[in-house]
Amino acid sequence: xxxxxxITINGEVYHQSVPIRMLLVDFIxxxxxxxxxxxxxxxxxxxxxxxxxxxxxxxxxxxxxxxxADGRAITTIEGLAIDGKLHPLQxxxxxxxxxxxxxxxxxxxxxxxEFIRTNRKPTEAEIRTALVGNLCRCTGYAHIVDAxxxxxxxxxxxx
Amino acid sequence: MYPAIIENxxxxxxxxxxxxxxxxxxxxxxxxxGGQSLMQAIKARxxxxxxxxxxxxxxxxxxxxxxxxxxxIGAMTRYRDIAADERLDGAYQALxxxxxxxxxxxxxxxxxxxxSLCWNYIAACMPPTCIxxxxxxxxxxxxxxxxxxxxxxxQGPLETARHDDEMLVAVTLPKPPAMSGSxxxxxxxxxxxxxxxxxxxxxxxxxxxxxxKARLAIGGLATGPRRxxxxxxxxxxxxxADAPAISxxxxxxxxxxxxxxxxxxxxEYRKKLIETLARDVIAVAFARAEQGNRS
Numbered sequence: 477x478x479x480x481x482x483i484t485i486n487g488e489v490y491h492q493s494v495p496i497r498m499l500l501v502d503f504i505x506x507x508x509x510x511x512x513x514x515x516x517x518x519x520x521x522x523x524x525x526x527x528x529x530x531x532x533x534x535x536x537x538x539x540x541x542x543x544x545a546d547g548r549a550i551t552t553i554e555g556l557a558i559d560g561k562l563h564p565l566q567x568x569x570x571x572x573x574x575x576x577x578x579x580x581x582x583x584x585x586x587x588x589x590e591f592i593r594t595n596r597k598p599t600e601a602e603i604r605t606a607l608v609g610n611l612c613r614c615t616g617y618a619h620i621v622d623a624x625x626x627x628x629x630x631x632x633x634x635x
Numbered sequence: 636m637y638p639a640i641i642e643n644x645x646x647x648x649x650x651x652x653x654x655x656x657x658x659x660x661x662x663x664x665x666x667x668x669g670g671q672s673l674m675q676a677i678k679a680r681x682x683x684x685x686x687x688x689x690x691x692x693x694x695x696x697x698x699x700x701x702x703x704x705x706x707x708i709g710a711m712t713r714y715r716d717i718a719a720d721e722r723l724d725g726a727y728q729a730l731x732x733x734x735x736x737x738x739x740x741x742x743x744x745x746x747x748x749x750x751s752l753c754w755n756y757i758a759a760c761m762p763p764t765c766i767x768x769x770x771x772x773x774x775x776x777x778x779x780x781x782x783x784x785x786x787x788x789x790q791g792p793l794e795t796a797r798h799d800d801e802m803l804v805a806v807t808l809p810k811p812p813a814m815s816g817s818x819x820x821x822x823x824x825x826x827x828x829x830x831x832x833x834x835x836x837x838x839x840x841x842x843x844x845x846x847x848k849a850r851l852a853i854g855g856l857a858t859g860p861r862r863x864x865x866x867x868x869x870x871x872x873x874x875x876a877d878a879p880a881i882s883x884x885x886x887x888x889x890x891x892x893x894x895x896x897x898x899x900x901x902x903e904y905r906k907k908l909i910e911t912l913a914r915d916v917i918a919v920a921f922a923r924a925e926q927g928n929r930s
Contacts, residue, residue: 479644496687497638499678519636521675524741533744539674540745543644544667544689587740608827609739 481546485510486555494542501526503542504552512553512582513537516611524610527583528552534590536609553582556589565589568623576614584610584620592628600625639683646689650696653688653802654777660686666802667691668711668750671742672759696749696804699723704810710749710803714738717748725927726811727768729819729835729916733760736827749803752785755859757792758829763854764819765789765806766862767835773805774798782807786852791859814840816923818916821854822908824899830855831899834888834912836920838870844925846873851888851917853909857895863888866913875921885913 482491483503490508504513516525519538526537529551537550556563565585568574575581584607591606592598598606603624604617612620643660647653657664665684667673669691676682690696696711699720706727708717717723717734724731730748737743737751737760751761752772765772765785772788774781774797785806788796797803817837821830833854841847849870851863866888873880889910894902 477640477642496641496644499637519678521671521742524739527741534741535744536741539671539742541638541641541644541674541687544646544670544691546646591740605826606740609741 479543479546481543483542483545483547484549486551496541496543498542499538500528500540500542500545500550501537503545504528504537504550507542510552510554514579514582516579516583522611523580523583524587525580525583527586527610529586529590532590534587551586553586556585563589564627565592565623568627569620572619572623572626574615574619574623580610580612584612588624592624596628598624598628603628636678638677639680641684641687643686644689645687646692648692648694650693650775650802650804653690653693654775654800656688657800657802658777660688664688666753668753669713669745669747670750671738671746672750672754672756706808708748708806708808710752710805711747712749714743714746714748715740718743725923726815726817726837727808728923729764729768729817729837729920732819733764733821733833733835736760736821739827748806752789752806753795753797753803755789755793755795757857757859758823758831758855760819760821760830760833760854762789762860763833763852764835766860767819767850767852768808768817768837769850771807772803773807774801775804776801786860786862789860792857794859812839814844814924814927816920816925816927818919818923820912820916820919822912832905832908832912834909834916836913836916838917838920838924840875840921840924844874846870846921849884849917851884851913853888853892853913855905856892857897858893861892863892863909863913865891870917875918875925878918881917881921882914885910885917888913 478493480493514525516523521539528537645656664686696709700707714734714737770785771782819835821833835852837850838846839848849867851866854860869884869887889906894905896902
């Protein structure tokens with residue numbers, strides 16, 4: 477029922493015996509105590525608030541078991557700023573007022589951090605399509621898109 | 636939404652190890668591919684597998700290989716990798732159309748073509764696409780291997796011809812004729828939503844640039860993904876510029892398909908969706924086939 481696993485989160489190794497049925501998001505929140513990764517939809521896989529990076533790729537951590545991440549490197553929102561210096565997206569979200577309640581923000585930042593790394597100069601339509609997996613109930617997305625545009629330097633970037 | 640107790644988890648490194656794990660564990664064990672559908676079912680306790688065999692580390696199941704024009708897509712190849720592979724363009728471009736809009740970025744980073752085919756959910760893009768491009772599916776078990784057309788493998792929703800001791804290892808496609816093209820399009824309630832209806836078309840043109848072979852496949856049906864053979868027949872001899880004939884074929888495809896009413900679309904509206912999507916994808920498939928002519 478339990479399995480011993482070793483997961484690296486934001487550079488720190490967590491070695492632990494966990495129930496096989498434990499979801500990765502619960503490992504991150506309850507075992508590692510990193511509560512910046514959120515659960516917005518009672519684990520239904522639809523809200524994207526639990527998005528983290530696994531070996532650099534954005535995935536929903538409620539759609540994986542913790543045992544599936546054994547041996548892999550995870551980055552959560554707590555690992556996005558490096559040495560206290562905010563990721564450009566974090567700064568842009570602040571500048572553009574791209575969050576209100578903030579519940580969805582961690583997931584959006586993790587998804588978009590990978591997106592802009594692999595898609596230089598995305599169009600607004602590409603940014604909006606890339607956001608399909610993240611629900612925000614406050615902002616209407618306009619300021620989120622503006623912030624991402626600025627950082628990605630996309631067509632029609634605002635200055 | 637939380638999984639029932641799972642007694643055992645294994646992550647084999649090869650097909651052989653995976654098949655051994657399946658034999659050893661027997662009943663109540665289950666392969667997990669990308670898990671983007673299966674985890675939902677496990678959390679909702681639609682399924683409660685006692686033992687999970689995770690295929691994520693089986694390298695030989697991943698990647699797209701080209702051998703003298705023939706294509707072999709490993710069952711564990713992710714949507715993101717299919718969507719990005721320009722070598723599929725033309726005859727098998729429908730795969731990219733479909734894969735590029737499954738779920739969302741996060742889902743495409745983990746979801747796989749093989750997982751989608753084995754799950755055969757009613758609202759899925761890979762099943763009708765694979766039928767529409769005439770794909771074959773390779774299955775292995777400890778007793779041997781077999782290959783069968785996608786349309787025989789895919790049965791009613793959530794049903795396939797896979798035996799309990801078998802694993803889907805690859806989707807294979809023959810070397811396409813010079814002038815061939817395919818396209819897939821879905822319609823859902825919001826951007827990139829689960830398809831209420833999805834249609835895949837592929838056409839092959841003769842030297843006279845008229846259609847000499849066509850396939851049309853429809854997803855989102857209570858019967859499971861199905862070919863619209865009457866629509867295919869109506870395309871034979873049609874030229875790409877012949878918009879009225881293409882419309883007529885799309886109309887025939889819709890009229891000859893049995894549709895159901897549900898909370899997303901009633902039967903009549905579904906027919907309208909099939910007709911509209913079929914018209915679009917047939918036209919795109921023709922245009923892609925014509926491009927093959929020039930290269």
